[in-house]
Amino acid sequence: MTDTAREDALKPEVVRQMRRDARKRYFQDSYTLWKRNPITMIGTITIALLILIAFIAPLLATHDPYEQILADRLFAPSAEHWFGTDNLGRDIYSRVVHGSRLTLMIAILVAVISGPIGLVVGVLSGYLGGWVDEVLMRISDVFLAFPKLILAVAFAAALGTGLENAIIAISVANWPGYARMVRAETLAVRNSDYIQAIRVLGAGRLRIMVGHITPMCMSTLIVRVSFDMGAIILIAAGLGFLGLGAQPPSPEWGLMVSDGRDYLVDQWWVSTLPGLAILIVVLGFNLIGDGIRDILDPHQRQS
Amino acid sequence: MTVGADKNNLLEVEDLAVRFYTLRGTVHALEDVSFKLGQGESVGLVGETGCGKSLTARAILRIVSPPGKIIRGNIRFEDKQLLELSEREIRQIRGNQISMIMQEPKMSLNPSMRVGKQVAETLMIHDKSLGKRGAYAQAVDMLNAVSIPDPKHMAKRYPHELSGGMAQRIMIAMMLVTRPKLLIADEPTSALDVTIQAQIIDLINNLIDDIGSSVLMISHDLGVVAETCDRVIVMYAGSVAESGLVRDVMENPQHPYTQGLLRTLPDAIDPGQPLYSIKGTVPNLMDEPLGCRFAPRCPQATDRCSSQKPPVYDVGPGHQVACFLHEATSPVAGTSVGVQL
Amino acid sequence: MSEQAETLLDIRDLHVKFPLRSGLLMRTHATVHAVSGVSINVKRGEVLGLVGESGCGKTTLGRAVVGLAPTSGGSINFDGLELAGKDRDDVEGLAKKIQLIFQDPYSSLHPRKMVRDLVGEGLILNGIASGAEVDRLTLAMLQRVGLGVEHLYRFPHEFSGGQRQRIALARALVLHPDLIILDEPTSALDVSVQAQTLNLLKELKAELGLTYLFISHDLGVVRYMSDRIAVMYLGNIVETGPTRNVFDSPQHPYTRSLLAALPSIHPDQRKTRIVLEGDPPTPIDPPPGCPFAGRCPKVQPLCHEQKPVLAIAGPDALHLTACHDPDL
Numbered sequence: 001m002t003d004t005a006r007e008d009a010l011k012p013e014v015v016r017q018m019r020r021d022a023r024k025r026y027f028q029d030s031y032t033l034w035k036r037n038p039i040t041m042i043g044t045i046t047i048a049l050l051i052l053i054a055f056i057a058p059l060l061a062t063h064d065p066y067e068q069i070l071a072d073r074l075f076a077p078s079a080e081h082w083f084g085t086d087n088l089g090r091d092i093y094s095r096v097v098h099g100s101r102l103t104l105m106i107a108i109l110v111a112v113i114s115g116p117i118g119l120v121v122g123v124l125s126g127y128l129g130g131w132v133d134e135v136l137m138r139i140s141d142v143f144l145a146f147p148k149l150i151l152a153v154a155f156a157a158a159l160g161t162g163l164e165n166a167i168i169a170i171s172v173a174n175w176p177g178y179a180r181m182v183r184a185e186t187l188a189v190r191n192s193d194y195i196q197a198i199r200v201l202g203a204g205r206l207r208i209m210v211g212h213i214t215p216m217c218m219s220t221l222i223v224r225v226s227f228d229m230g231a232i233i234l235i236a237a238g239l240g241f242l243g244l245g246a247q248p249p250s251p252e253w254g255l256m257v258s259d260g261r262d263y264l265v266d267q268w269w270v271s272t273l274p275g276l277a278i279l280i281v282v283l284g285f286n287l288i289g290d291g292i293r294d295i296l297d298p299h300q301r302q303s
Numbered sequence: 304m305t306v307g308a309d310k311n312n313l314l315e316v317e318d319l320a321v322r323f324y325t326l327r328g329t330v331h332a333l334e335d336v337s338f339k340l341g342q343g344e345s346v347g348l349v350g351e352t353g354c355g356k357s358l359t360a361r362a363i364l365r366i367v368s369p370p371g372k373i374i375r376g377n378i379r380f381e382d383k384q385l386l387e388l389s390e391r392e393i394r395q396i397r398g399n400q401i402s403m404i405m406q407e408p409k410m411s412l413n414p415s416m417r418v419g420k421q422v423a424e425t426l427m428i429h430d431k432s433l434g435k436r437g438a439y440a441q442a443v444d445m446l447n448a449v450s451i452p453d454p455k456h457m458a459k460r461y462p463h464e465l466s467g468g469m470a471q472r473i474m475i476a477m478m479l480v481t482r483p484k485l486l487i488a489d490e491p492t493s494a495l496d497v498t499i500q501a502q503i504i505d506l507i508n509n510l511i512d513d514i515g516s517s518v519l520m521i522s523h524d525l526g527v528v529a530e531t532c533d534r535v536i537v538m539y540a541g542s543v544a545e546s547g548l549v550r551d552v553m554e555n556p557q558h559p560y561t562q563g564l565l566r567t568l569p570d571a572i573d574p575g576q577p578l579y580s581i582k583g584t585v586p587n588l589m590d591e592p593l594g595c596r597f598a599p600r601c602p603q604a605t606d607r608c609s610s611q612k613p614p615v616y617d618v619g620p621g622h623q624v625a626c627f628l629h630e631a632t633s634p635v636a637g638t639s640v641g642v643q644l
Numbered sequence: 645m646s647e648q649a650e651t652l653l654d655i656r657d658l659h660v661k662f663p664l665r666s667g668l669l670m671r672t673h674a675t676v677h678a679v680s681g682v683s684i685n686v687k688r689g690e691v692l693g694l695v696g697e698s699g700c701g702k703t704t705l706g707r708a709v710v711g712l713a714p715t716s717g718g719s720i721n722f723d724g725l726e727l728a729g730k731d732r733d734d735v736e737g738l739a740k741k742i743q744l745i746f747q748d749p750y751s752s753l754h755p756r757k758m759v760r761d762l763v764g765e766g767l768i769l770n771g772i773a774s775g776a777e778v779d780r781l782t783l784a785m786l787q788r789v790g791l792g793v794e795h796l797y798r799f800p801h802e803f804s805g806g807q808r809q810r811i812a813l814a815r816a817l818v819l820h821p822d823l824i825i826l827d828e829p830t831s832a833l834d835v836s837v838q839a840q841t842l843n844l845l846k847e848l849k850a851e852l853g854l855t856y857l858f859i860s861h862d863l864g865v866v867r868y869m870s871d872r873i874a875v876m877y878l879g880n881i882v883e884t885g886p887t888r889n890v891f892d893s894p895q896h897p898y899t900r901s902l903l904a905a906l907p908s909i910h911p912d913q914r915k916t917r918i919v920l921e922g923d924p925p926t927p928i929d930p931p932p933g934c935p936f937a938g939r940c941p942k943v944q945p946l947c948h949e950q951k952p953v954l955a956i957a958g959p960d961a962l963h964l965t966a967c968h969d970p971d972l
Contacts, residue, residue, distance in 0.1 A: 015779055015796075022758060022797040193752040199732065200710050201766040201815070202739030215756045351834035352805075466923040496697035496861065498920045501905035523834065526907030553909045565909070567839035570864035574887070577846065578868070580839040584804065 033295045040291025046284030054100045063091035065098040065251045074267045084269040086259060088249075092269065095251035096277050102252045103281060106167055106236045107229045113171040115225050118178020123217060125179065126186025127209050137183070140176035148173045152235050156244040163252070166245035170235050174228065181224055185217045219296035226289035230282030237278055253278050312379075313485060313517045314340040314363070319376035321355070321362055330588045332358055332371065333541045334596075335612075340485070345511060345518035347528030347549070350538035351564075353585060356521045359538075360487045363519075364401060365393050380485070399429040402478035406490040408470035412462040418473045419443060419458025422480055429481050445476040448513075449506060468499035472506065479510055486511070487519045492527055504530055525568070529553055534621070537561045540586050540596035547622030557624040559604075560597045595626070603628060649687040652723055652823055652855050653709065658682045659717035660701070660708050664928065677927050678704040680879040681718070683954075686823065691849070691856040693870030693887065695863060695902075697924055701879040702859045703747075706825045709857070710744045711735065723822065739770055743816035747828035749808035753800040759786070760796045763815045770819060785814040789844060806837035810844070817848065825857045830865060842869060863906055867891055872962070875899050878935035879927050881954065885963030895957040895965035898936045934968070944969065 034040055053060060062082070069089035077084040083092035125136040143151065155169035189195060190213065198212050237254025239245030246252035248259075253274045260270030317337045323330035333355045340346050348356045361367050363378055365385060378385040380401065385393065405411040413421055422442035427433055433441070439458075446454035449472040462470055471491060478486060488507065492500040508531055511518055522528050528535050529549050536546040537558065545558040556562045566579035583600040595601070598608035608627060615625045616633040624633075660679040663672040678701040686692045696702045707713040709720055711732025720727040722741060732738060746752035753762055763785065764778040773781050783793055789810040800808060809829060816824055829845070830838040842865065849856060860866050866873055867887055874884040875896065883896040894900045901920050920939050934940070937947040946968050957965040 012776065015776075018793075018797040022799075026799075193746045193748060194754040196707075196712055197744070197746060197752050197812070197815070198754070198765065199712065200739060200744045201819070202737075202769045203765070204733060207769070212754060215754075351836060468923050496924070497863075497905045498697065498901060499923065500907070502920070504907065524907065525835075525909045529909045530907040564836065567836050568864065568909070569839070569842060569868035570906075570909075572868060574868050577843045578839040580843060581836045584806075 030295045034291060037291050037294060039287050040294070043284050043287025043289075043291060046280060047288055050100055050104060050281055050284065053097060054104045057097045057101055060097045061091075061094035063094040065090060065095040066249055067091075074263060074270070076267070077269055077273075083273045084267070086256070086270050087263065090249075092256070092273055095256060096253070096274055099251040099253045099256065099274065099277070100281075102163070102246060102250065103233055103236070103278075106163070106170070107232050107285075109167045110170045110174060110232045110236075111225050111229065113167070114174035115178060115221060117171075117175040119182050119214065119217060119221055121175070121179040122182025122184075123186050123209050123213055126183040127190055127205065127213060133183075136179070140179050143173065143176040144180070146173075148177075148231070149235055149238055152239060153242065153244060156239050161244055161247055163246045163250070166236060166239045169239070169244075170232055173235070174232070177228075178221060178224065182217045182221060185220050186213055189213055189216045219293075222296065223289050223293040226285055226292055229285035229289075233278060233282055233285075311341055312339045313342050313344075313381065314519075315377070315379040316359070316363065317377040317379075319359065319362055319378065320374050321358055321367055321371055322374050324370045324372065328589045331541060331590075331592050332588060333362065334592050336376075336538075336541070336543055338536050338543060338546060340517050340519060343515055343517055344534065345520060345532045347532035347535040348519060348521045348538060349523065349525055349528050349535060351523060351585065353540075353588070354538040355541040356538050357489055360403065360489055360519065360521055363487065364397055364403060366397075398425065398478075398483075399481050400483055401485045401487065402481065402483040403487040403489060404471075404474050404478050404491045406493050408467065408474040408494070409462055409465075411474055412470060414462050417459050417461060418465070419446065422446065422458075422473065422477045425477050426480050442476070442480065445480045446473070448510065449473075449476045449479075450502075451476075466499075467495050468502060471495060471499075471503055475503075475506065475510070479514060479516070482514050483516055485519065486516045487521070489521045490523070491520070493522070493524065500527070507531060525553070525565070537564070541588060541592070542596055543625060544597065545622075545624045545626075547619065551619060551622045555619075557618050557622070557629065558597075558626050559601045559628070563600075563602075649689060651685045652688040653686040653857070654721040655685065655705075655709070655718070656683050656721070657718040658705070658708065658715060658720060658728065660704050660713050661716045674928050677879050677930050678713075679708065680927075680930070682876070682879070682881050683718075684874050684881060684884065686855055686857055688822070688855055689853060690871045691858050691869055693866035693873035694857060694859045694876060695861065695866050695873055696876035697861055697902075699924060699927065700876045701927065702876050703827055705876070706744065706827050706857060706859050709825060710742050711738065712744070737770065739766060739821075740772075740819050741821055742823045742825065743819060743821040744825045745809075745812055745816055745827060745829045748832045749805055749812055750832065752812055753808055755800055758797050758799055759791075759811055762800070762811060763818055766815060766819045772819070781818060782814070785818040786811075788848070789814045789817070804837075805833050806841060809833065809841055813844070813848070817852065820852070821854075823855045823857065825859065827859045828861065829858075831860065831862060838865070845869070863891075863903065875902070878925060878930060880935045880951075880966065882936065882967070883957075883963075883965040884954065885958075885960060885965075889958065889960050889963045893958055895963070895970040896936075896967050897940050897942055897970075899965075901941075934966075942969070 067090065072085050072089040073087055075081050075085040081091050081093065083096060086092055121136050121140065125133045151173040152169045155172050156166050159165035159169060195208060195212055198208055236245055237257065240252045240254030241258040246255050248255065256274035257271045263270050319333055319336040321333040323332055336355070336359055348359060350356045358367065362373055363385065367373055373386060376386065380396065412418065419439060419442050422445055423438040426438040426441055443454050443458050446458055451457050451469065451472055465473065491507065492503050495503060504527060520528055520531055532549055534547065535549050535552050537544045537552065537560065539560045545552060545556065545561045552561060553565065556565055563579065563581040567581065569578055572578060581600055586596055586599060594609045594611050595613050598604045601608065605627065613625050613627045614635045615623050616629040616635060618624050618629055618633050658679055659681060662676040662678060664674045664676060665672055682705060684692065694702045694705065704713050708715050709727065711727065711730065715728040718728060725735070727735060760779065760782055763782045767773040767778050767781055783796060786792065786795060791807065791810055803811065830841050833841060848854060858866065858869050870887050872885065873887050873890050874881050875898065876882070877898050883890060883894065883899045890899065891903065894903055925938055933948040933950060934952055937943050940947065952966045952968045954964040954966045957963055957970050
């Protein structure tokens with residue numbers, strides 16, 4: 001190829017097109033891998049529905065989720081109240097629909113806060129080693145010494161009640177697990193030939209950590225976080241149940257389960273239906289995590 | 304093409320075809336592979352990565368893992384049709400009458416069990432009458448037979464305490480302790496150093512003579528096959544290209560692929576000359592196999608080669624080639640490459 | 645190759661040791677002596693082949709030169725620049741002088757980077773190019789190693805082993821280094837692909853005026869590629885000299901058995917093999933004396949006590965061997 005031909009082949013629009021094609025191939029492969037696994041599809045559809053419901057909650061809700069009609073308290077599910085009503089006469093269906101927004105917000109915020117913290121701590125610890133590793137890992141050990149729920153309860157109690165504090169508390173309990181995992185991944189990757197090769201090209205530590213190790217840790221982290229989404233929602237629900245998370249009258253699912261516990265025997269729907277919502281969403285996130293792992297694994301693409 | 308069951312042949316593979324059903328389509332991994340292995344004979348199966356040599360071995364033992372599937376063919380071992388046996392019957396044959404040595408000895412040994420016990424265990428699985436003690440004693444004898452120094456002591460070691468060469472000896476001991484009629488060795492020396500490789504080659508040669516097993520030696524290293532085998536089968540892209548006595552194939556190759564392959568070896572060439580290289584790359588096995596697989600890379604290909612599958616020609620005693628170049632001079636040997644010695 | 649050729653890389657009495665630590669206090673209980681006192685030099689424009697079996701320290705030696713393995717004694721002089729004992733980040737512009745090609749092209753390319761980013765990274769890191777210039781230089785080098793514009797934006801998993809090794813070569817060559825250390829560049833490849841790769845390496849060397857340190861366990865490949873060779877055993881160079889001399893009249897018993905162990909494809913040419921007994925010893929706390937003493941068929945009492953030094957053997961003054969009694 002002559003130089004002019006080479007110039008032609010590298011016109012900005014051609015290069016952009018090639019990049020676009022590469023990305024398109026990547027997504028096509030991802031799609032094929034996704035399609036191959038029906039379980040992942042079920043998970044994805046569940047979560048997509050959750051997001052959709054959260055967005056158009058006001059359109060789906062048949063009643064005002066906060067409106068108390070004491071005369072209508074503890075109605076069984078019917079055409080008027082699809083999921084029945086609670087002890088204050090609020091429409092449970094509308095509350096579950098509106099509650100999806102809270103659930104989604106909690107899950108996403110906790111992931112967005114604790115994921116990056118774990119990533120940074122893990123990569124630093126694993127790549128730099130030495131005293132940095134010692135200090136960071138001993139700190140995370142302190143957190144890991146307690147069960148997640150207990151730790152979250154303790155922090156939530158110390159910070160005071162409220163949804164924001166619950167989110168912070170869960171994030172605090174969550175990051176050490178991610179840091180540990182990312183560190184292990186970093187240790188596995190740091191001595192690999194391709195990282196050594198980048199060193200030979202003259203890259204410094206920061207560049208290696210940011211540009212080359214982090215992308216390798218991202219996939220495991222994303223998989224782990226998507227598996228954890230379920231646990232996060234459960235802990236949030238638990239905090240709500242204990243009165244440490246969302247406060248009444250907010251339609252948080254855990255809180256609703258808690259509200260219904262006095263009526264569990266005769267008016268089962270008050271607790272059970274929000275509980276079922278939690279179950280479905282947690283299951284959805286777990287199913288999706290499995291699929292993400294397959295999709296992000298470069299080995300899967302080879303076949 | 305019906306050859307009938309020749310009693311002298313221990314193994315007869317006929318028209319074997321294996322396909323992989325993957326994400327992107329069907330991989331025609333093996334197409335019409337046919338060969339025979341005589342009683343007490345050692346045959347080398349050579350070819351490059353992806354030519355199907357290991358897969359052939361796996362098909363014989365029926366351990367092709369999904370998405371791979373044996374779709375056609377006959378594999379006769381003694382008087383049994385292996386592809387028609389039940390899972391239970393084939394398990395009786397695996398490890399007992401047909402054993403397989405893998406490339407990575409350390410990955411094939413159980414890391415948490417002492418090696419002596421592993422060898423004894425293999426014996427006990429196939430001979431229930433042996434007591435624990437008897438089996439262990441036999442296992443130690445076997446370690447001695449594979450030239451392991453101080454076998455009583457070494458039997459008490461775990462795999463990670465052994466070097467690669469020692470671990471491969473243990474594997475060989477394990478595979479030969481049941482005195483199999485057929486030993487399949489899948490790249491047994493590729494993970495080892497040359498000086499250790501020489502030891503292992505000698506060891507396999509000697510043991511085979513003692514036990515009288517037949518050997519199917521799979522290797523990408525033509526030198527290893529030349530030193531261990533009587534006959535060699537050259538595979539290319541899932542088909543057999545050429546077969547014959549080691550001397551005939553190595554000294555007087557008839558298939559253009561074999562000729563090219565031997566010429567690419569840097570061992571004998573003057574360093575001033577560029578190495579011969581077969582132009583092009585290995586074909587995509589996803590494509591429907593039409594004609595000769597080597598045609599796109601063959602310097603002597605004609606139009607017909609890419610549309611019609613060449614039959615097998617007899618070019619000499621026991622020397623057979625699947626190539627149209629021999630059409631005028633040699634008789635057709637049928638569609639299967641076999642040997643009539 | 646003339647006698648006066650300028651020495652590009654001069655390694656003197658190099659030691660690389662790795663402490664093995666264990667226990668609560670991480671006390672050193674043993675030392676892996678991967679390279680123990682190696683002296684070799686590579687002249688500009690030549691190919692020095694470094695042969696030896698796995699674990700003999702040849703890879704560690706190569707890595708020490710590019711600063712990937714810590715040295716613990718001796719000197720590595722590259723074109724007037726002292727490299728031993730320094731962190732590779734401290735040597736400005738080392739990447740533009742020495743590059744390393746790894747053995748396994750399946751593990752030496754970052755699985756999540758496209759070819760353009762893999763090859764272009766070095767250009768950006770060393771301030772050679774930026775923006776569209778990176779694309780241009782990357783493509784030019786890719787074309788030189790036999791790949792094309794359509795490969796620029798692809799991921800490593802879309803390539804075969806031979807193509808990957810070409811990408812790794814392009815990545816190193818785009819920086820125009822003086823010396824390339826090739827660590828078993830073809831041992832993960834099939835013979836036909838190996839032939840293509842070796843031819844390419846020879847062409848590139850002639851065209852770009854490169855110098856190679858060619859590390860391999862494959863004697864056939866080393867014979868074909870190298871002007872001179874050095875045979876390594878257990879962290880020591882046991883024999884070195886012009887390739888032809890070493891192959892035609894090997895002096896060290898280890899070299900002899902190594903050459904004899906090579907399987908031949910011609911049944912008539914089978915040599916009388918000197919099959920070595922036993923395994924190569926581990927480099928953990930090696931005993932004094934000749935490193936080969938434990939397996940040598942001609943061992944004498946002196947061999948266990950005193951380590952032989954490289955001395956002229958045979959008629960050629962460039963052919964050295966470290967053996968007390970090579971003529972036996």
